[in-house]
Amino acid sequence: MKFAAMLPHLDERQRRLYLASEASALGHGGIAAVARLAEVSESTIVRGRDELAGGASVLGPVRRPGGGRRPAAERDPGLVPALEALIEPREVGDPVSPPRWTTASLRDLARELTATGHPISAPAVGKLLHSMGFSLQGMAKTRAGSQLPDRDTQFRHINTTVERLLDQGLPVVSVDTKQKEPIGDFARPGRTYRPKGLSITAPDHDFVDPGVPFAIPYGIYDLGQDTGWVNVGTDRNTAAFAVESIRRWWNQQGRQDYPDATRLLITARGWPVESVRPMKARTSLSALRMCSPLMRVFSPPRSY
Incomplete structure (x- = not known):
């Protein structure tokens, strides 16, 4: 019973030394008795006895170098x-x-x-x-797109222009379209406080039909005022929608923040349909001058 309780918790070397100590305590015939009860060979106990007699250290490798199963x-x-x-x-x-x-x-x-x-x-x-040099790795989005030779010069020019207009107290805005959301009974992220057991339910699968309208948020960030303004539409994400969003921001907010402005700088990652109809985007952008007859509108070229 003692061996059954102790031996499973010991490694090979510890078992060998422990059994040798028990055999030595029994005296004559102890090696044969311990070997029979522990179901090991007598040579194992004899080896443990010799290690104890030689002053074996308590800690150390279980096997000699090179021992064990080969790779x-x-x-x-x-x-x-x-x-x-x-x-x-x-x-x-x-x-x-x-x-x-x-x-x-x-x-x-x-x-x-x-x-x-x-x-x-x-x-x-x-x-x-x-x-062999393999490891588990996920996909990394590190490959850059096509690089223009003068890209760094272009961004330096944008940065200099933005700083100059901000120092003059003129409006500088950054515009972009945000995540589109289907309008209807669809699952939404986020949580709200509600009575326990009365959570808002939604279909287990979101099937968006071709006729389902989408809410398109168009964000306008005012760098000088450090404020944001969002126009939400349900039409297509076109150049006309982008320009109309900027026009509404100017009429509802920008005109109040910059009553004496004569110039407006717009920075954008890319107009919605510029890759297909670049002239339409520029024609729509030029219509922003109707916001104020004295307003001059600057926007980055397409390469920006």
Whole structure:
């Protein structure tokens, strides 16, 4: 009963020393009795007795260097080439560069390797891939788009112009379209305080029909006042909608904040339909001068 309670909690070396101490306490015939009760060989107990007699340290490695089960790649020299052959058709990246990855799962690789005569488990495949330079990685959005040779010069020009107009007390706004939302009985993010058990319900699936209208928020951020203004429309996200949003901001808010303004600087990531109808966006933008006959409107060229 003592051995059954203690031995499962000890490693090989600790079991060997413990059994040797019990055999020594029993005296003559103790080695045979302990070996029979613990179901180990007598040579194991004799080895433990010799280690105790030699003053074995309490802590230390369980096995001698080189002991234990050999790695799978050493036991099966053809395992790594077989794994390379499975990875190659599904590998992504430059084969001659260190960063490489595969779309196959560990279980799929282990199953295919076992079927080809190389039995291995999924965790062992993971360790082998790690030793080959593979690791679990997510997708990283790092690839930049096409770069213009004078992009840095353009942004420096925008920054200088913005600072100059702000120093003069003139309006500078940054405009952009925000996330569109379908109008109707759809699930929405966020939480509200309600009586317990009376939560707002929505269909388990959001199916947006072609005729469902969308709410399009168009945001205008005033850099000088550090304030935001949003115009929500249900029409298409067109250049006319963008210009009308700016016009409404000026008539309802901008004119009050800048009563003596003669110029307005607009910075935008890109007009909604400029890639398709660039002239329509510029024609609509020029109509902003109708907000104030003395107002001069600046906007970044399309390359910005």
